[in-house]
Amino acid sequence: MFFISKIFTSFLLPPGIFVISLFIASFLAKRFKKTLFFIALIFLLISTKHIGNYLLMPLEEPYNKAFQAKKGVDAVVVLAGGSIYKPPNIPLGGSSFKRLMYGLMIAKKENLPLIYTGLNAFKRGEEDFAIKETIKELNKYLNLNIEMSKTLQRKFCVISEKRSVDTYHNALFTKEIFNKAGIKKPKIYLVTSAYHMRRASIIFKNMGFEAIPEATDFLASKVSHYTAFIPSMGGFQSSFTAIHEYFGILKALILRGMKF
Numbered sequence: 001m002f003f004i005s006k007i008f009t010s011f012l013l014p015p016g017i018f019v020i021s022l023f024i025a026s027f028l029a030k031r032f033k034k035t036l037f038f039i040a041l042i043f044l045l046i047s048t049k050h051i052g053n054y055l056l057m058p059l060e061e062p063y064n065k066a067f068q069a070k071k072g073v074d075a076v077v078v079l080a081g082g083s084i085y086k087p088p089n090i091p092l093g094g095s096s097f098k099r100l101m102y103g104l105m106i107a108k109k110e111n112l113p114l115i116y117t118g119l120n121a122f123k124r125g126e127e128d129f130a131i132k133e134t135i136k137e138l139n140k141y142l143n144l145n146i147e148m149s150k151t152l153q154r155k156f157c158v159i160s161e162k163r164s165v166d167t168y169h170n171a172l173f174t175k176e177i178f179n180k181a182g183i184k185k186p187k188i189y190l191v192t193s194a195y196h197m198r199r200a201s202i203i204f205k206n207m208g209f210e211a212i213p214e215a216t217d218f219l220a221s222k223v224s225h226y227t228a229f230i231p232s233m234g235g236f237q238s239s240f241t242a243i244h245e246y247f248g249i250l251k252a253l254i255l256r257g258m259k260f
Contacts, residue, residue, distance in 0.1 A: 052236070
């Protein structure tokens, strides 16, 4: 009964309902039957967790490792991942909060400054507000005593870089912070979501950083249950995220002329 209920729900809700609609259209259409059937099949595949995991694994697996301290590191750099509009608490989005917390763990352990870089491109300034409010809440409720700073210091603190709107500008404007501090070849712990780390590492290394990848927010999971082979929003989101990253890597390599 549970199996039947799960299958029924899967194809009644998006994206399953769209997959079924496309298959029905491919049989009823007088023209482009094969095209519609092919689109339906592709849509079905990328909507499954199995394919989503398959696409994510090459991006995430190289960074699935425990933290190891390195010598001579100048700072921890955390890439922003979005904020939530006027919530009652923790205004950073899920990915942003995970990245920040892992970055704070490393920065605290190694007594390093943390640069949180990025803004919400659609609600300018909100990411800066979100990081500051989140730090306030962490200090208030967990007594972490995290100091906000405007300049790079040789101790545990948080600097909010609020001009960049993408990964390229994250690297560009973060480099300016180091240049102002007289550090020409920055050595950093680079913190971002695991699926985004390949692209971020390429861009930061091509921008002159010695970037040590420290990934968090892993999405891929080894699922052997039958639910991994039926459509779901989680499966579609995983596939979309992976495909978006592959295109981002191609953009960095082809349009910006960067190297692996």
